[in-house]
Amino acid sequence: xxxxxxxxxxxxxxxxxxxxxxxxxxxxxxxxxxxxxxxxxxxxxxxxxxxxxxxxxxxxxxxxxxxxxxxxxxxxxxxxxxxxxxxxxxxxxxxxxxxxxxxxxxxxxxxxxxxxxxxxxxxxxxxxxxxxxxxxxxxxxxxxxxxxxxxxxxxxxxxxxxxxxxxxxxxxxxxxxxxxxxxxxxxxxxxxxxxxxxxxxxxxxxxxxxxxxxxxxxxxxxxxxxxxxxxxxxxxxxxxxxxxxxx
Amino acid sequence: xxxxxxxxxxxxxxxxxxxxxxxxxxxxxxxxxxxxxxxxxxxxxxxxxxxxxxxxxxxxxxxxxxxxxxxxxxxxxxxxxxxxxxxxxxxxxxxxxxxxxxxxxxxxxxxxxxxxxxxxxxxxxxxxxxxxxxxxxxxxxxxxxxxxxxxxxxxxxxxxxxxxxxxxxxxxxxxxxxxxxxxxxxxxxxxxxxxxxxxxxxxxxxxxxxxxxxxxxxxxxxxxxxxxxxxxxxxxxxxxxxxxxxxxxxxxxxxxxxxxxxxxxxxxxxxxxxxxxxxxxxxxxxxxxxxxxxxxxxxxxxxxxxxxxxxxxxxxxxxxxxxxxxxxxxxxxxxxxxxxxxxxxxxxxxxxxxxxxxxxxxxxxxxxxxxxxxxxxxxxxxxxxxxxxxxxxxxxxxxxxxx
Numbered sequence: 001x002x003x004x005x006x007x008x009x010x011x012x013x014x015x016x017x018x019x020x021x022x023x024x025x026x027x028x029x030x031x032x033x034x035x036x037x038x039x040x041x042x043x044x045x046x047x048x049x050x051x052x053x054x055x056x057x058x059x060x061x062x063x064x065x066x067x068x069x070x071x072x073x074x075x076x077x078x079x080x081x082x083x084x085x086x087x088x089x090x091x092x093x094x095x096x097x098x099x100x101x102x103x104x105x106x107x108x109x110x111x112x113x114x115x116x117x118x119x120x121x122x123x124x125x126x127x128x129x130x131x132x133x134x135x136x137x138x139x140x141x142x143x144x145x146x147x148x149x150x151x152x153x154x155x156x157x158x159x160x161x162x163x164x165x166x167x168x169x170x171x172x173x174x175x176x177x178x179x180x181x182x183x184x185x186x187x188x189x190x191x192x193x194x195x196x197x198x199x200x201x202x203x204x205x206x207x208x209x210x211x212x213x214x215x216x217x218x219x220x221x222x223x224x225x226x227x228x229x230x231x232x233x234x235x236x237x238x239x240x241x242x243x244x245x246x247x
Numbered sequence: 248x249x250x251x252x253x254x255x256x257x258x259x260x261x262x263x264x265x266x267x268x269x270x271x272x273x274x275x276x277x278x279x280x281x282x283x284x285x286x287x288x289x290x291x292x293x294x295x296x297x298x299x300x301x302x303x304x305x306x307x308x309x310x311x312x313x314x315x316x317x318x319x320x321x322x323x324x325x326x327x328x329x330x331x332x333x334x335x336x337x338x339x340x341x342x343x344x345x346x347x348x349x350x351x352x353x354x355x356x357x358x359x360x361x362x363x364x365x366x367x368x369x370x371x372x373x374x375x376x377x378x379x380x381x382x383x384x385x386x387x388x389x390x391x392x393x394x395x396x397x398x399x400x401x402x403x404x405x406x407x408x409x410x411x412x413x414x415x416x417x418x419x420x421x422x423x424x425x426x427x428x429x430x431x432x433x434x435x436x437x438x439x440x441x442x443x444x445x446x447x448x449x450x451x452x453x454x455x456x457x458x459x460x461x462x463x464x465x466x467x468x469x470x471x472x473x474x475x476x477x478x479x480x481x482x483x484x485x486x487x488x489x490x491x492x493x494x495x496x497x498x499x500x501x502x503x504x505x506x507x508x509x510x511x512x513x514x515x516x517x518x519x520x521x522x523x524x525x526x527x528x529x530x531x532x533x534x535x536x537x538x539x540x541x542x543x544x545x546x547x548x549x550x551x552x553x554x555x556x557x558x559x560x561x562x563x564x565x566x567x568x569x570x571x572x573x574x575x576x577x578x579x580x581x582x583x584x585x586x587x588x589x590x591x592x593x594x595x596x597x598x599x600x601x602x603x604x605x606x607x608x609x610x611x612x613x614x615x616x617x618x619x620x621x622x623x624x625x626x627x628x629x630x631x632x633x634x635x636x637x638x639x640x641x642x643x644x645x646x647x648x649x650x
Contacts, residue, residue, distance in 0.1 A: 029458060029461070029462070031462045031465060031466070032458075032461055032462060032465055035465040035468075035469070073454060100453060100454040100457035100458050100461065101450050101453055101454060101457075106450075120457070120491075121457045121458065121460065121461035122457060122460040122461035122463065122464035122465075122483065122487050123461070123464070124464065124468065124480075125465075125468055176522060177522060178522055178523060204523060205549075205550075205553075206550070206553060206554075206557070207550060208491070208495065208550075208554055208557075209488060209491070210554075210557035210561070211488075211557070211561050212524065212527045212557065212560065212561050212564065213527055213530075214523060214524065214527055217526045217527045217530050218523075218526060220530075221526055240477070240480075
């Protein structure tokens with residue numbers, strides 16, 4: 001990923017404003033395509049929308065994008081084949097698969113082809129938007145958030161990944177293993193929308209909806225420990241969309 | 248084993264052949280003696296010689312005693328030990344001479360006995376060679392057949408593990424074993440085709456249903472904010488949730504072999520699930536106890552086991568009592584509660600997909616939870632059991648096969 005990022009000097013094509021990206025969208029559905037493209041444009045992204053796999057591949061090979069959003073089943077060349085060709089020619093642009101083939105094996109296929117995330121239809125636009133920002137951010141990641149970082153800090157909160165210690169305003173906070181993992185996930189994405197599904201997948205390794213309120217319950221426990229005793233709340237709920245950590 | 252039977256059979260056959268040969272020779276000698284006696288008068292007979300003895304029954308005194316004994320029996324074989332005057336072996340019969348006098352007539356049979364021994368030697372040598380050659384051929388044929396049989400069993404094993412591309416690769420058909428191998432290949436091809444077809448079909452169904460669901464979702468999201476929009480979005484989410492579960496059950500049922508299996512420590516699994524679901528159970532005013540008793544490590548798909556536990560806990564939360572236990576015991580794991588339980592006569596019923604007992608109609612749920620649990624159990628060759636807790640409550644357990 002880093003290799004290509006370094007070789008991208010064109011300012012006009014790279015991320016101009018904070019979080020705004022140039023996105024290639026491959027989606028042939030006449031309703032979903034414009035809906036996704038429109039939604040992303042409203043958020044300030046520049047979107048090139050294709051409904052044919054071959055055209056999308058040509059475009060992706062000829063121009064620089066910050067993110068590829070690829071539908072699995074499209075005419076011409078399907079999204080999986082497009083990404084395989086790109087990865088074979090050392091193109092490392094982050095890619096998110098959209099698919100109506102939701103099963104676990106097709107997820108695995110998607111990741112094996114070099115995909116970075118996988119979203120099953122139907123999805124809420126907020127879900128897509130959250131994953132798009134997460135991927136865009138991954139690309140422009142600075143030193144503060146590399147996996148090698150051993151202490152994560154946000155304001156008066158710190159999380160020591162090696163000593164497995166959490167402190168806020170100098171007071172030690174005792175966290176359960178899952179709460180620790182949850183907070184680490186949030187602290188690596190300050191200011192970003194994180195959805196319930198993202199948390200289930202990343203923190204609990206569940207690619208299904210457990211129907212019980214696992215995420216809500218653990219977030220409320222975590223809040224009781226890191227937010228309640230202090231004046232400023234760090235984890236905020238965005239109704240119907242997810243959670244945001246920090247400003 | 249078969250070779251031992253064969254060797255014994257060969258021995259018996261040679262023995263019988265030798266006995267028959269001896270009897271035939273003796274009978275021929277007896278006939279000759281009879282004819283000879285009928286052509287001479289005992290009184291005219293020459294003195295005893297090395298080649299023939301013929302004398303009336305009343306004059307047997309000076310002959311070795313064995314002759315008298317044999318004469319009383321009407322004839323037979325006489326064996327003389329250490330008698331230098333006579334040959335060792337004589338054949339004697341009692342008959343009448345030309346005068347009608349009852350006489351004993353005997354001839355030495357050492358020569359024919361020697362011939363018989365020689366014959367026996369030849370027969371035995373032949374038998375040993377035949378047995379040896381037959382065994383060698385049998386062993387070779389057996390090894391070849393075993394190798395072909397092993398190819399068939401290996402292919403069957405691989406098919407059973409879900410490697411649907413496994414074939415014996417036998418092209419020509421020269422015997423029953425080849426026919427069997429070729430039929431196996433044909434069946435495997437058909438199986439592979441059917442599985443591919445089913446996968447393709449379920450992928451098409453998934454695609455054809457998810458796409459309109461996605462459009463529905465998109466259209467709902469484009470509506471202006473409001474209570475109706477929220478409620479509709481919730482229903483759409485529920486709809487796709489049910490569809491997801493149906494597809495998941497179908498997928499688990501279609502899978503074969505040990506693809507996706509890892510070593511799973513059941514104690515570790517239930518501990519982690521306890522930490523994940525414990526707070527959820529507590530927040531709904533119930534209690535969750537995690538109990539592990541010398542839990543084993545099993546080969547399983549972790550995601551599937553996690554979902555089983557999630558479903559069982561969800562069931563216990565909605566339908567069960569206030570005390571819920573998540574347990575791992577040996578090669579079993581499961582969930583129990585102290586609620587009203589389920590009547591044992593309805594155990595079979597609640598495992599069917601989409602079946603919800605009348606008592607559960609008013610509560611939430613799709614009726615797919617236990618169907619998924621059963622599909623996962625089948626996938627792992629594990630035994631799914633429903634039982635009653637004492638004094639009351641339902642206990643659902645998955646028991647893996649012991650290693």
